[in-house]
Amino acid sequence: MCRDGITLVKAFTTYVRPLVEYASPVWSPSTLTAIDKIETVQRRFTNRIPGLQSHSVRLTLLGIGSLEARRLKADLLYVYKILFKYVDVDSESFFSVIETDNGTIVYKLLPC
Numbered sequence: 001m002c003r004d005g006i007t008l009v010k011a012f013t014t015y016v017r018p019l020v021e022y023a024s025p026v027w028s029p030s031t032l033t034a035i036d037k038i039e040t041v042q043r044r045f046t047n048r049i050p051g052l053q054s055h056s057v058r059l060t061l062l063g064i065g066s067l068e069a070r071r072l073k074a075d076l077l078y079v080y081k082i083l084f085k086y087v088d089v090d091s092e093s094f095f096s097v098i099e100t101d102n103g104t105i106v107y108k109l110l111p112c
């Protein structure tokens with residue numbers, strides 16, 4: 001069994017993380033319980049690497065971010081793609097466009 005941290009991280013980021021992050025802008029959890037369940041997958045993995053302390057220290061030393069931060073980044077990227085028409089989604093069903101007095105364009109999120 002391999003215990004080399006670099007090899008284990010590559011295996012995790014190649015085989016496990018894509019499964020956990022698949023289509024996250026669609027299903028991203030919002031409750032703390034659901035977020036904790038998803039984070040537990042990565043926490044258990046990093047726990048198996050010897051010589052590392054707390055979860056946040058392990059993530060920093062291994063060079064991988066929290067799954068929650070990665071989901072937030074994916075959400076923001078998808079919003080950008082919607083607003084600038086990189087995906088075929090009607091932005092007006094999610095955002096209203098407001099032009100301010102100085103010509104700046106502001107996007108306001110519509111209520112659900």
